[in-house]
Amino acid sequence: MITWIHLRSVSYLGAWVGMATILAFHAHPDDEALLTGGTLARLAAEGHRVIVAVACDGVMGEATGADGQARLDELRAAAAVLGVGRVVHLGYADSGHGPILFPDPPDRPRFARVPDDEAAERLAELLREEHADLLLSYDAQGGYGHRDHVKVHRIGALAAELTGIRVLEATLPRDPIVRLLTIMRKLRILVRYDPQVIRTAYSSRAEITHRVDVRRFSARKRAALAAHRSQVYGKGRAALAFRLLIRLPLPVFGLLLGREWFIDPAASPTTTLYDDVLRTPATQT
Numbered sequence: 400m401i402t403w404i405h406l407r408s409v410s411y412l413g414a415w416v417g418m419a420t421i422l423a424f425h426a427h428p429d430d431e432a433l434l435t436g437g438t439l440a441r442l443a444a445e446g447h448r449v450i451v452a453v454a455c456d457g458v459m460g461e462a463t464g465a466d467g468q469a470r471l472d473e474l475r476a477a478a479a480v481l482g483v484g485r486v487v488h489l490g491y492a493d494s495g496h497g498p499i500l501f502p503d504p505p506d507r508p509r510f511a512r513v514p515d516d517e518a519a520e521r522l523a524e525l526l527r528e529e530h531a532d533l534l535l536s537y538d539a540q541g542g543y544g545h546r547d548h549v550k551v552h553r554i555g556a557l558a559a560e561l562t563g564i565r566v567l568e569a570t571l572p573r574d575p576i577v578r579l580l581t582i583m584r585k586l587r588i589l590v591r592y593d594p595q596v597i598r599t600a601y602s603s604r605a606e607i608t609h610r611v612d613v614r615r616f617s618a619r620k621r622a623a624l625a626a627h628r629s630q631v632y633g634k635g636r637a638a639l640a641f642r643l644l645i646r647l648p649l650p651v652f653g654l655l656l657g658r659e660w661f662i663d664p665a666a667s668p669t670t671t672l673y674d675d676v677l678r679t680p681a682t683q684t
């Protein structure tokens with residue numbers, strides 16, 4: 400038998416009006432739109448307080464053509480489209496996805512070099528300050544395995560432990576992603592993804608507890624992606640993929656990106672997928 404825990408009842412500040420505070424923790428600007436944009440727009444439209452915290456400023460080097468401030472400005476523009484009430488940068492630099500971890504820039508450490516307990520305490524402080532009811536983080540694989548995304552998973556889990564706040568981990572169902580990326584590789588849109596890595600990326604359907612229908616928020620999600628202008632109009636194949644996405648007609652965009660997926664790591668395995676991140680199945684005993 401399934402029992403329900405409704406997180407709205409946990410919010411001591413907003414309980415009497417039925418409102419919750421949700422903090423979405425992300426690695427880089429643009430991750431918030433891609434992985435959780437629809438969910439954040441939906442929560443904001445329902446009247447909840449939504450906060451986005453990014454670990455890194457989204458800049459690896461001059462090759463990106465944008466400085467950290469510009470990427471954070473783009474994040475703020477995307478957040479405004481989604482109805483996000485506050486954007487926080489935890490102050491770290493990107494660690495990059497390649498085999499080399501480059502030296503730190505002069506003014507801030509790369510996220511990968513920051514001790515876990517230090518970053519987790521910084522996030523925990525923000526969660527306490529905001530009286531958050533729910534933290535959104537990443538799956539254990541960090542999606543496709545970027546070291547900053549893997550670290551977001553670890554820091555999210557630690558901060559949840561420190562504060563006792565429930566965490567849901569954003570992910571994607573692996574099988575359709577493998578199919579989509581295989582097509583993109585064949586069309587030579589994305590070539591640097593190793594099919595071997597993709598086979599173990601993200602999550603199997605059995606692990607997923609929440610599938611959030613955000614098709615009604617497709618226009619906002621697409622506009623939030625488009626707000627990351629340096630990514631959209633940059634050089635390279637990732638920018639090409641971005642441009643393809645934001646030029647898709649809304650119904651097609653909704654088909655591809657109209658559902659967002661989460662794992663409740665505390666939940667018992669279940670065959671039911673929940674549509675609302677503020678609802679969650681019974682916790683493990």
Ligand SMILES: [Zn+2]
Nearest residue numbers: 426427430545
């Ligand atoms: Zn990222």
